[in-house]
Amino acid sequence: MTTPGSDAEPDPASAGAAPGEVLLDVSGLKVYFPIRSGVFFDRTIGHVKAVDGVDLSIRRGETYGLVGESGCGKSTFGRGVLRLNEPTEGKVLFDGQDVAALAGEKLRSMRRRMQMIFQDPLSSLDPRQNIESIMTEGMNAHGLGGNSSARRTRITELLEAVGMSASALRRYPHEFSGGQRQRIGIARALAVEPDLIVADEPVSALDVSVQAQVINLLEELQGEFGLTYLVIAHDLAVVRHISDTVGVMYLGRLVEQAASDDLYAEPLHPYTRALMSAVPVPDPDVEDRRERILLAGDLPSPANPPSGCRFHTRCPWRQETRCDDEEPQLRELSSPTSVAPTGAARTDGSGAEALPTNGSGTDGPGTTGVGTSGLPSNDPSTSRGIAPAAHLVACHWAEDIRDGHLRPKSADQVAADQGVYIAAEGGLDPAAVIGAGRDAV
Numbered sequence: 001m002t003t004p005g006s007d008a009e010p011d012p013a014s015a016g017a018a019p020g021e022v023l024l025d026v027s028g029l030k031v032y033f034p035i036r037s038g039v040f041f042d043r044t045i046g047h048v049k050a051v052d053g054v055d056l057s058i059r060r061g062e063t064y065g066l067v068g069e070s071g072c073g074k075s076t077f078g079r080g081v082l083r084l085n086e087p088t089e090g091k092v093l094f095d096g097q098d099v100a101a102l103a104g105e106k107l108r109s110m111r112r113r114m115q116m117i118f119q120d121p122l123s124s125l126d127p128r129q130n131i132e133s134i135m136t137e138g139m140n141a142h143g144l145g146g147n148s149s150a151r152r153t154r155i156t157e158l159l160e161a162v163g164m165s166a167s168a169l170r171r172y173p174h175e176f177s178g179g180q181r182q183r184i185g186i187a188r189a190l191a192v193e194p195d196l197i198v199a200d201e202p203v204s205a206l207d208v209s210v211q212a213q214v215i216n217l218l219e220e221l222q223g224e225f226g227l228t229y230l231v232i233a234h235d236l237a238v239v240r241h242i243s244d245t246v247g248v249m250y251l252g253r254l255v256e257q258a259a260s261d262d263l264y265a266e267p268l269h270p271y272t273r274a275l276m277s278a279v280p281v282p283d284p285d286v287e288d289r290r291e292r293i294l295l296a297g298d299l300p301s302p303a304n305p306p307s308g309c310r311f312h313t314r315c316p317w318r319q320e321t322r323c324d325d326e327e328p329q330l331r332e333l334s335s336p337t338s339v340a341p342t343g344a345a346r347t348d349g350s351g352a353e354a355l356p357t358n359g360s361g362t363d364g365p366g367t368t369g370v371g372t373s374g375l376p377s378n379d380p381s382t383s384r385g386i387a388p389a390a391h392l393v394a395c396h397w398a399e400d401i402r403d404g405h406l407r408p409k410s411a412d413q414v415a416a417d418q419g420v421y422i423a424a425e426g427g428l429d430p431a432a433v434i435g436a437g438r439d440a441v
Ligand SMILES: Nc1ncnc2c1ncn2[C@@H]1O[C@H](COP(=O)(O)OP(=O)(O)OP(=O)(O)O)[C@@H](O)[C@H]1O
Pocket: 033, 048, 049, 050, 068, 069, 070, 071, 072, 073, 074, 075, 076, 077, 234, 302
């Protein structure tokens, strides 16, 4: 953890944290949106708790992937960090400085160091400006790049770095393909020399064929420009490929966080297991054998999240004690037990059988090559010397689930318990119930 800036605050425009040290330190971040009602009297009748108490830190040079289904608060988290959405509560320290305490020129300098790349490159590039004007806008505003000829040289270099030629400078955004526009968006972000890039679904609007190119480009640029990334995506293959650390969000909270390889090798939270089990596995034998964990019902309303564990209304492992009324916190799990107790310590009264003790039975999500996009898993040998993050999980029963002492209920059982109506024969279609797997490439 870094310490907040003292009275003699460092210049927000200059880099402080060394590679591997914490650059972004977020604690207890909440971003609520008011729900208003009334024609004559504009009353606030509640709040959408889009982000509801997230702790997360990112080290310089690290790529942190944030995943979760649509509406869980990923984008709002990214925007809250940049103060594009004003946080309701909590602290964001960037390079040791409290972002909320900055105003005027210091806030502007800080914002320069934290850039955002958006999902839809067309709507984020002004259609009336040519590429030169788009790229120099930020440099002009922050007094970067020297005189106009030096700026032109710089933006030409940046365009080359993202695989575009100088001939792009005189053209307009609509003249480019989606992939090229995203490259221009990346070059524009780089023009103001950021430290942190928040990439919100950077490839989900692109053709499958160009997604891998843009992801690979982001990786190359990281080394070249010493960048730190927060990559927000619902595509588990993209996140796995690019991230050192992955955080899984559910309904405004972080439910699991681990080094990418650890998370994909052994997802511990029931929600993460369900997300991973919804992604197809390339090996047909593994695909046939593995069990899908289907989730019942929709994401509950963030205006009125369930009590206790927010996932309890859809959780196949929900227990009668603790789950409904005690909110689990992120924690490291105790060591695995070697032998499952006979008669299995079930607390849900279902009388279901215990699983094998190694937890590698058929309930385990397939972990062989998550994606179908042609993106391999992250190779530790190519990582940038970022020490693996601790594996944290927010579930009361994670040890029992991991060690095979508890068995998941079927989606139909969970739905019946919760009174959710299932119309489709043979249970729920994973694509219909689980957004995160829906658009996997
Ligand atoms: N400006 C806003 N005003 C009111 N509610 C908002 C606002 N922005 C987001 N929300 C709500 O906050 C919740 C989280 O939204 P957010 O866009 O952060 O989710 P997300 O995880 O990024 O989803 P997606 O994967 O679809 O982009 C949603 O219920 C959304 O409707």
